[in-house]
Amino acid sequence: MLNTVRMSKLMNSILKRSFWILGILLVCLSFSTGLASAQSPTPSDDQVNAIARQLFCPICENIPLDVCPTQACHDWRELIRQMLAAGKSEAEIKQYFVDHYGARVLSEPPARGLNWLVYVVPPLAFCAGIFLLFMAFRTWRRTGSGSAAALVSDPSMPEKDPGSANSQGDAASSAVDDEYAARFEEQLRKQR
Amino acid sequence: MEQNTINPPAIKRRGAPLWIQLLVWAGLLALLVILGLGLFRAQHPILKIGSKVPDFTLKLFDGYQYQQASQVSLSSLRGKVVVVNFWASWCVTCADEAPAMEAAWQYYQPDGKVVFLGVDYTDVDSKALEFLSRFSITYPNGPDLGTRITPIFNKNIAMPETYIMDQEGVLRQEQIGPFQSVAEIRSAIDPLLSGK
Incomplete structure (x- = not known):
């Protein structure tokens, strides 16, 4: 009985120690992985260019930083590489460039000040264009059908086989042709 | 001799309301002013000799x-x-x-x-x-x-x-x-x- 109690205590002690050791090991492991990630290897060109292409060369305008061939741009790409290696995030790097060189270096300018026009005017112009086209088409359709209706309903116009014109547009054009033909014949008759 | 004339039915003109038209023209005018100012500044980039230099x-x-x-x-x-x-x-x-x-x-x-x-x-x-x-x-x-x-x-x-x-x-x-x-x-x- 005594042996069983001793054994049980021993087992408890071993288990407790095991938990402690496991806990310490886990903590050490997490620290080591953290250090490993902080001391990440030199960022690749692809990683650098992923950020560089969102920025424009501040001195040679309209050239993205990732393809700019100047020495200054090379220096800035190296700066991005250093900042990435130091653990800076993409947002932090972009903010650094904005702070140093102004918002003009961003390929997508922030929507403030007059910049918002860039985001608002094109969609508005597009919507206005669609609206104008819609109005124009509607007006043309009404005008066309109105003229056709007027011509077809004109009793002085020659009769036309209704089967020959399937649509109102055809009816309108053929009616106009018939009218001119009728006038032309009338003129010829007068001259004789 | 009776002359045939084509009299299309009077079509009621339907356009955008006046206030929308005014708004559109005002917007276009504002855009032109902004563009004009931008062009003016682009043509006069350098501070003139004799000008008071703004503080920095x-x-x-x-x-x-x-x-x-x-x-x-x-x-x-x-x-x-x-x-x-x-x-x-x-x-x-x-x-x-x-x-x-x-x-x-x-x-x-x-x-x-x-x-x-x-x-x-x-x-x-x-x-x-x-x-x-x-x-x-x-x-x-x-x-x-x-x-x-x-x-x-x-x-x-x-x-x-x-x-x-x-x-x-x-x-x-x-x-x-x-x-x-x-x-x-x-x-x-x-x-x-x-x-x-």
Whole structure:
């Protein structure tokens, strides 16, 4: 009985120690992985260019930083590489460039000040264009059908086989042709 | 003889309401004004000689100070002739000009009547400090953070450029491109000191 109690205590002690050791090991492991990630290897060109292409060369305008061939741009790409290696995030790097060189270096300018026009005017112009086209088409359709209706309903116009014109547009054009033909014949008759 | 005429039915014109039309025209007008102003500014990029230079503050590089301060504003330099030199480490002709600028600063510094300010235009800080160290530049120098100072003088700046203001903060001289010698720099500054 005594042996069983001793054994049980021993087992408890071993288990407790095991938990402690496991806990310490886990903590050490997490620290080591953290250090490993902080001391990440030199960022690749692809990683650098992923950020560089969102920025424009501040001195040679309209050239993205990732393809700019100047020495200054090379220096800035190296700066991005250093900042990435130091653990800076993409947002932090972009903010650094904005702070140093102004918002003009961003390929997508922030929507403030007059910049918002860039985001608002094109969609508005597009919507206005669609609206104008819609109005124009509607007006043309009404005008066309109105003229056709007027011509077809004109009793002085020659009769036309209704089967020959399937649509109102055809009816309108053929009616106009018939009218001119009728006038032309009338003129010829007068001259004789 | 009865003449056949085509009388299309009167079509009621339906357009956008008047207030929408006015709004659209006003918007277009505003857009044209903005574009026009932009074009006007693009055609007049450089501050004119005789203009009062708007105030600006230059935050100095680490290791540089002016009267124990880490930044200097133009308005605090009233009563002195101010030489603002724009440069960059990637600019080859800036390197040609740098020794003459430092020599001129050494010439004027003892009197305290002339202040030189070096403004580093779009540069990498480490490269800029390397440049300053290489030419032993001692006059106050700092980066043009956010490119706020450069457009005051010239929106289409070409490195190097130097602007010289009189004791009242009025622009009196401008040098587009590098100064070739200390004598050339002195010939631009001395008339302002003698009040000519």
